Amino acid sequence: MWKQKLRDGVVTFALLGATTLLCILMQSVNGNANFAQILFVLAVFLTARFTHGYLWGILSSLIGVLLVNFVFTYPYWEFNFTLSGYPITMICMLAVSVITSSLITQNKNQELTRLEMEREKMKSNLLRAVSHDLRTPLTSISGACSVLLESGEQLSRPEQNKLLSDIREEADWLIRMVENLLSVTRIGEEKTAKVVKTPEPVEEIVADLSGKFKKQFPKSPLTVVIPEDFLMVPMDAVLIEQVLMNLLENAVIHSKTATKIVLSVSRTQDDAVFSVSDNGVGIDKEHLLHIFDGYFSGKETPLSDGKRNMGIGLSVCNAIIRAHKGKMSAENLKEGGCRFSFTLPLEEEKHYEQ
């Protein structure tokens, strides 16, 4: 706020100064200053255009009027308020500044309203999609519980266990989805979309993650490839872990036939590149185009009605990576299967090496 004021002040006085200099220059060439008023009107207009609010424009028009009066109208270097056109000049300049400022402010507000509306739309899309996704597992949990409560005795022990493990599986899925949604709230206000980054060693993130992943999917064929060298990447570790977890889960659940899942990390000049690839069935071409914006774009949501679609997870991943100023991409591999990768900028590293 304070910085903005300073900037506006600098702009105002720079414009006025430049105009004054120009007028003095032209006056020394031409011998008169008839154009001074027009030039100052232009200066006032520009000030109103490039500063915030009304204050600077009005200030600029007042100073402009006084300067024109003082410097560029006869008698020079003296104030003379009895000139015949003086009030008109004054009023014109004020009017220019006020009208310009108000037009620009209005414009800016319109832009804000549009953004606001877009956000609202995104939110309601997300809400609708999420409620849809959560309803299915909740219904099956509630159903399984009713069966167990009402006619548990008639069921055999294995049948009961089947129902119970279904309940647990559905509940675990719900927990993971809710974690995803909670992560989104952690990204802060959508407008700023900022995360708090601290430098974390990649190997620690990967080690912790692969431990958790193996606990959840003990039979999954996960291979991990990390760089030999010690690599610190600025990130919100919890969120990045969540992204990788989502990607690994997708690889297990959606690739169907995958016999190999590889999590690898490498570095380029400016980025750390994380990727998860599998040798499963890959992704439909059509789906691939919109894979990350399923829930956050205005488009009609889930492609399939399947409750375990990738929508929420991937949209959240994308939002998290964007908030880290990284890029996320998905592609089908020639040899079959697909690869999801994202980059995280290393830039803050320098700061720590000093």
Added chain:
Amino acid sequence: MSNKHTIIVVEDENSILNILEMVFKSSGYQVYTAKNGKEALMMISSYCPDLILLDLGLPDMDGLKIIQSVRSWSSIPIIVVSARNHEKDKVTALDLGADDYLTKPFGTAELLARVRTALRHASGDNDKNKAYEGTFKVGALTIDYDKRQVFKNGENVHLTQNEYKIVALLSKYSGKVLTYDFMMKQIWGPNIGSDNRILRVNMANIRRKIETQPADPAYIFTEIGVGYRMAEEKG
């Protein structure tokens, strides 16, 4: 077991409280429950339990206050339960003297394992007074405190001064999470500041020396955003 360990469970959600009570009872613990901070403080001071399981989100007071208040007169082990998105709370809780933390949602097996660890630490000689004497063994790793050396499969692992100090510190509190802050102060003294990069780099070197696969560690585990934990001595 004729002489049961007593546990006080502090948790405001009824359903979770029920489950925890059942889990502990079926594993042979004596359980008392408290649903808010006031009740908890009263029960802790009248029952003097062997362990406290504390949810940080209580309706009437900050769970951290309970830790502070209990620590002012007792070293009863406290295990903190918190939601995942709050690493800061975990770190604060550990720094205030909590012994361990669990992240919701957790499995019962994990819960019971942590409780056993905490009880064992409490019943054994007090960690803080335990001297660096004799040896510590976990898996293929042996730490000889007298010679200040670490061996893996009988071979000397050449650690630097600071690396040895870190490993020794972690081994002294094996099974427990040590926060970055705590470790930094123990190794480099109280004026080290809060940039823990030096610790992380040392840790990476240690990992390369003692772990067979640094990306899948067997001895020293990372607790993201909180600190490190060393695997426990078996038996």
